[in-house]
Amino acid sequence: MANTAVPARRAPTRRSSRPGRAVTEVSRASAWTRWARMVFLVPAVLYVVFAFLIPIVYNLILSFEQTSPATISSLFAPWAGIANYKGALVQAVTQSAIIRTFTFTFLSLLFQFVIGFGLALLFNLRFPLRRVARSLIIIPWLLPLLITGFIFKFLFQTEAGAVNQILADVHLVSHPIGFLTTPGWAYLTVLIANIWIGIPFFTVLLYSALQDVPLELKEAAMLDGANAWHRLFRVTLPVIRPVIEVVFVLGFVFTIKVFDVVIGLTQGGPANSTQLLAPWAYNLSFQQFDYGQGAALNTILLLIALLAAPVYIWLNRESLRRA
Amino acid sequence: MSRQRPFTAALAALGALVALVFLLFPLYAVIVGSFENNNQLLGTHYNFLPPTPSFANYSAVISTQGGHIVSTLIIGLFTALLVLVIALPAAHALARYRFRVTAMLVGGLLIAQILPAIVIANSLFLIYHKLHLLNTYPGLILADASYGVPFSILVLRAFMLGLPNDVLQAARVDGASEWKTFVRIVLPMSRSAVITIAVFAFLNGWGDFIFALTLLSGSSFEPITLSIYSYIGEFTSNIGEALALCVIGILPAAMLLIAAQRYIAAGLTVGSVKG
Numbered sequence: 301m302a303n304t305a306v307p308a309r310r311a312p313t314r315r316s317s318r319p320g321r322a323v324t325e326v327s328r329a330s331a332w333t334r335w336a337r338m339v340f341l342v343p344a345v346l347y348v349v350f351a352f353l354i355p356i357v358y359n360l361i362l363s364f365e366q367t368s369p370a371t372i373s374s375l376f377a378p379w380a381g382i383a384n385y386k387g388a389l390v391q392a393v394t395q396s397a398i399i400r401t402f403t404f405t406f407l408s409l410l411f412q413f414v415i416g417f418g419l420a421l422l423f424n425l426r427f428p429l430r431r432v433a434r435s436l437i438i439i440p441w442l443l444p445l446l447i448t449g450f451i452f453k454f455l456f457q458t459e460a461g462a463v464n465q466i467l468a469d470v471h472l473v474s475h476p477i478g479f480l481t482t483p484g485w486a487y488l489t490v491l492i493a494n495i496w497i498g499i500p501f502f503t504v505l506l507y508s509a510l511q512d513v514p515l516e517l518k519e520a521a522m523l524d525g526a527n528a529w530h531r532l533f534r535v536t537l538p539v540i541r542p543v544i545e546v547v548f549v550l551g552f553v554f555t556i557k558v559f560d561v562v563i564g565l566t567q568g569g570p571a572n573s574t575q576l577l578a579p580w581a582y583n584l585s586f587q588q589f590d591y592g593q594g595a596a597l598n599t600i601l602l603l604i605a606l607l608a609a610p611v612y613i614w615l616n617r618e619s620l621r622r623a
Numbered sequence: 624m625s626r627q628r629p630f631t632a633a634l635a636a637l638g639a640l641v642a643l644v645f646l647l648f649p650l651y652a653v654i655v656g657s658f659e660n661n662n663q664l665l666g667t668h669y670n671f672l673p674p675t676p677s678f679a680n681y682s683a684v685i686s687t688q689g690g691h692i693v694s695t696l697i698i699g700l701f702t703a704l705l706v707l708v709i710a711l712p713a714a715h716a717l718a719r720y721r722f723r724v725t726a727m728l729v730g731g732l733l734i735a736q737i738l739p740a741i742v743i744a745n746s747l748f749l750i751y752h753k754l755h756l757l758n759t760y761p762g763l764i765l766a767d768a769s770y771g772v773p774f775s776i777l778v779l780r781a782f783m784l785g786l787p788n789d790v791l792q793a794a795r796v797d798g799a800s801e802w803k804t805f806v807r808i809v810l811p812m813s814r815s816a817v818i819t820i821a822v823f824a825f826l827n828g829w830g831d832f833i834f835a836l837t838l839l840s841g842s843s844f845e846p847i848t849l850s851i852y853s854y855i856g857e858f859t860s861n862i863g864e865a866l867a868l869c870v871i872g873i874l875p876a877a878m879l880l881i882a883a884q885r886y887i888a889a890g891l892t893v894g895s896v897k898g
Contacts, residue, residue, distance in 0.1 A: 444830025444876075601739055
């Protein structure tokens with residue numbers, strides 16, 4: 301992929317001490333051409349400023365302001381120092397939401413990886429209709445997330461839910477389980493829904509990585525007498541490690557901000573037992589109308605998401621190097 | 624691989640079947656439920672097939688939610704259009720020319736990709752309030768494009784970096800302008816990547832809930848995600864209609880998967896796609 305610039309880099313350059321095709325192109329381009337090229341970037345730069353930069357900066361400002369429904373109309377509100385952060389963090393719901401977001405993310409990723417990798421290994425075998433099966437498995441990833449939440453609410457209702465009814469029909473339970481009405485079960489139900497959403501992503505990425513494992517490597521290991529278990533851990537896993545890293549980083553980023561599924565299933569209840577950071581920040585801003593505290597919590601969510609940034613950029617270093 | 628035994632194949636097929644039954648059961652249950660009436664849906668036994676299949680829920684939903692379905696379609700299509708208009712030229716420039724800011728821009732896009740939508744929504748609500756963009760199509764579509772813009776530029780740029788350089792050089796030698804080279808040569812050659820990002824941008828707009836929830840309140844239009852959200856409040860009274868609307872909400876994803884499977888698999892493989 302990166303080979304367009306490589307030969308030029310090796311070729312001796314007479315005029316410029318800096319190698320590379322692209323550089324010579326810049327020096328040859330007239331000022332007019334350079335401006336014409338910049339025009340291509342204008343819509344994107346304007347958009348990024350409008351949709352990302354300004355909202356993020358504004359959120360940061362808001363988190364240090366004393367807001368109220370009355371301050372909505374003015375651009376800025378009185379300075380509040382760190383009162384919003386204090387106010388949000390002293391609440392027991394906030395503290396448990398932060399911890400719960402981490403356990404939820406950890407458990408989601410763990411099960412998504414185990415199930416996704418298992419399915420990827422399965423699809424790596426040859427069997428009839430595996431193409432059809434492989435494309436059907438993508439569907440959960442493409443659905444509107446709120447609809448997924450609603451579907452799981454429908455399935456996990458207490459009396460009329462399919463899960464309880466089927467469990468009763470096979471005599472696994474005698475009384476319907478309050479999947480959405482008891483705190484522990486509700487957490488588990490939201491977790492199951494979220495794992496369900498992410499399985500296709502893990503499966504498809506890990507499957508395509510498995511496709512790239514050179515057959516000779518496996519055969520060589522087989523000749524050396526390595527059993528299936530050894531081949532998996534000594535050959536396959538090390539080779540696909542870069543993809544595993546990407547999948548986990550992106551999975552972390554997706555899961556840390558889970559919102560729609562919680563709203564569709566439980567709206568954070570019962571008794572805030574499924575409250576995660578994103579829905580709780582929404583609750584503070586839009587249901588308690590405390591935009592300042594909502595913004596403070598959003599800043600915390602943002603910082604957690606940005607933990608992934610250095611790793612994500614490092615994993616994409618190749619595309620930056622080509623810049 | 625060629626040494627694989629028939630027994631292994633049968634076992635694998637069985638495993639895949641079991642996995643698919645578990646993974647696709649939720650969708651199956653919703654489709655079955657959408658053909659049942661409220662009494663059957665709230666009964667105490669599970670029906671694997673609708674006892675008295677009927678389209679009543681669908682006709683009810685089309686008459687009460689028809690306008691919202693059209694609105695959702697408008698939002699999805701214009702989100703895709705906006706993402707293309709922003710991403711195509713930017714990806715071309717970032718792939719073809721070298722700017723002093725290229726590394727910074729690509730890094731910025733990677734970071735933009737991981738910003739949670741709820742953080743942006745919270746700020747945009749207050750900003751839109753002042754710009755009078757709340758409850759408007761342009762406001763919502765501008766916000767919905769944020770799911771797709773960073774991803775699309777990065778994916779397109781990666782694709783365009785792989786285009787053969789000599790064709791573009793030839794065009795330049797022939798005296799084609801930057802714009803002409805982009806429209807006549809780069810765009811047609813990037814067709815498959817363009818379809819991939821258009822499909823995902825459409826699905827982002829179609830399925831968005833966060834921005835609709837925060838940036839619309841009592842507006843003249845609403846996407847179906849908001850309609851489904853309001854069904855949650857009256858869960859048991861109209862469950863059949865809500866399920867029919869869910870099936871309609873799932874339809875584009877299913878249809879696009881059939882029509883553009885290869886592009887969707889490509890988009891998934893290249894990287895992150897969800898808001």
